[in-house]
């Protein structure tokens with residue numbers, strides 16, 4: 001038995017047909033974890049879909065109405081880049097429910113992983129980049145509404161910037177959540193300003209960190225609390241140094257009640273939609289770093305998966321499975 005819960009449903013599958021997004025990856029990660037003995041059937045919890053009320057904590061009523069009635073305009077549908085269907089809407093409501101469940105269990109067990117979710121390109125009033133509903137934001141707002149948490153920090157390690165996350169949480173402010181600031185100090189890469197640039201902006205009750213390839217979708221990157229704009233081709237060592245730097249800076253400024261880790265598999269060197277150069281081993285070290293930092297500071301972590309478009313889907317499945325193995329190692333009793 002794992003010392004924490006995995007959240008999964010076969011209905012996480014996104015019915016989008018033959019698409020660069022490998023929607024079957026969730027089931028394959030689930031099956032791999034069981035086949036390799038990393039987890040057993042009893043380690044998994046089956047989520048319920050989020051309620052409309054939960055979704056409305058983040059998304060505009062007009063947008064939710066359009067999703068539920070199939071009345072998106074052709075332009076709005078094109079922007080999501082996956083074919084609209086009622087079944088697809090249900091899969092996104094379920095992903096949001098899964099993130100809520102994982103966030104709740106993170107608070108009791110210190111960590112929980114949803115074998116899905118991480119749809120960080122969804123905005124309050126529209127979807128983008130394969131993301132219809134921002135499941136992580138819905139989970140944060142639901143736990144805040146239930147008085148389970150006051151503050152949260154998103155740590156987004158997908159290769160694409162978390163534009164939806166940044167837009168949703170921009171300017172939401174609880175004064176007491178901010179620690180005395182390091183007053184806009186420019187943070188340096190330990191070995192000098194190599195292969196990237198770190199930008200800092202104002203934080204609210206949710207502190208957002210995004211490490212991403214600068215020269216990639218989304219073109220317009222609304223400011224996160226910390227953005228690390230990485231140059232093309234950044235590899236394991238530089239990436240890990242930047243991540244370490246961003247986490248230290250974020251946690252110097254802000255004390256979150258929950259970390260929401262978005263563990264995208266697409267910084268991988270063989271990703272079709274990414275231009276960074278991380279190895280499978282480097283990606284596992286990335287997961288370990290986030291988990292070690294969270295455990296050392298006793299901050300609960302909920303994990304979601306986001307993107308992963310490796311030439312060989314098996315590599316994406318390995319990277320996502322390794323996230324659970326890294327959690328198992330880092331949170332061993």
Ligand SMILES: [Zn+2]
Nearest residue numbers: 158159160307
């Ligand atoms: Zn991505």
